[in-house]
Amino acid sequence: MPVAFRRNPRNPPGSARRRDGRVKLLSFRWAPLALLTLVAAHPALAEGFRLDLEAGPVWQTRNVFAVPGTTGTRISLADYDDGPFASGRATLTWDFSPRWSARFVAAPLAVNVDFTPTAPVVFAGTTFPAGQPLNAGYRFNSWRMSGYYRFPSSSPLSFRLGLTAKIRDARIDISGANGSAEKSDTGFVPLIYAGARWQLAEGFALDLESDALGAPQGRAIDVSLKGDWSVSRSVSLYAGGRVLDGGADNDEVFSFATFWYGFVGVGIRF
Numbered sequence: 001m002p003v004a005f006r007r008n009p010r011n012p013p014g015s016a017r018r019r020d021g022r023v024k025l026l027s028f029r030w031a032p033l034a035l036l037t038l039v040a041a042h043p044a045l046a047e048g049f050r051l052d053l054e055a056g057p058v059w060q061t062r063n064v065f066a067v068p069g070t071t072g073t074r075i076s077l078a079d080y081d082d083g084p085f086a087s088g089r090a091t092l093t094w095d096f097s098p099r100w101s102a103r104f105v106a107a108p109l110a111v112n113v114d115f116t117p118t119a120p121v122v123f124a125g126t127t128f129p130a131g132q133p134l135n136a137g138y139r140f141n142s143w144r145m146s147g148y149y150r151f152p153s154s155s156p157l158s159f160r161l162g163l164t165a166k167i168r169d170a171r172i173d174i175s176g177a178n179g180s181a182e183k184s185d186t187g188f189v190p191l192i193y194a195g196a197r198w199q200l201a202e203g204f205a206l207d208l209e210s211d212a213l214g215a216p217q218g219r220a221i222d223v224s225l226k227g228d229w230s231v232s233r234s235v236s237l238y239a240g241g242r243v244l245d246g247g248a249d250n251d252e253v254f255s256f257a258t259f260w261y262g263f264v265g266v267g268i269r270f
Contacts, residue, residue: 054265218248
C-alpha cells in the first residue's frame with residue numbers, strides 16, 4: 001500500500017497550517033489571471049504588457065537527493081538518465097510606469113527516471129530492495145512574481161534590478177513493486193532579480209536575465225541568455241539557453257540539482 005511522507009508530521013493534512021499554505025499558493029498562482037481580468041475590464045491598462053511563451057529540451061547534469069538528509073540513501077538520477085526532457089515556461093510582464101515593471105512567471109519542471117539500484121535504497125522511511133526496478137519522479141515547479149526598476153540609458157546597453165517572490169512547489173517520489181514514498185515541500189523563497197539588454201541592431205537584441213540568491217541553508221539560481229528578434233511592433237521571436245541550479249542540505253532533505261535548458265519562444269505585446 002503506498003505510503004506518503006510529508007515535510008512536517010506534526011501538521012497532518014487538513015490542519016490549519018497546511019490549509020493556509022494551500023490558500024497562499026493558490027492565490028499566488030492565480031495572480032496573473034486576476035491581472036488579465038482587470039485589464040479586460042479596463043482596456044486602457046493593456047498598454048505595456050508582454051506575454052512570453054517558450055518550450056524546449058532540458059538536461060540534468062546533476063540531480064542528487066537523500067531523504068532524510070542525514071540517513072537516507074543518496075540517489076543520483078543524472079547517472080541513470082541525463083535527458084533530454086520536455087520543458088515549458090510562461091512569463092507575463094507589465095511595464096506599468098516609465099521605469100517600473102511587474103513580472104509573473106510559471107516555470108514547471110518534471111523529470112521521471114527509471115532505474116534499478118544495486119544496493120537497498122532508504123527513502124523517506126521506506127527501504128526499497130536492491131535489484132528491483134524503481135521509478136523516481138522529481139518535480140520542481142516555480143511560481144514567481146517580480147517587481148523591478150528599469151534604469152535610464154542613453155546607449156544600446158540597459159539594466160534592470162528588483163526583487164522576486166518565489167513559491168517553490170517541490171516533490172520527490174519513488175515507487176516500485178513493494179510500494180511508494182514521497183517527500184513534498186511547498187515554501188516561499190525571496191530572490192534578487194537582475195537583467196541586462198544589449199540592443200545590437202534595430203530588430204535584434206541580446207537579453208540576460210536572472211533570479212538568484214544564496215544562503216548557508218542552500219541556494220537558488222536561474223539565469224538565461226537569449227537572442228530576441230522583432231518580427232513586428234507586437235511580435236518577437238527568441239531563442240537561447242538557461243541554467244537552473246540549487247538545493248538544500250539539512251536533516252530533512254539533501255537535494256542539489258543542475259539543469260541546462262535550450263528554448264525557443266514567442267513574445268507578444270498588447
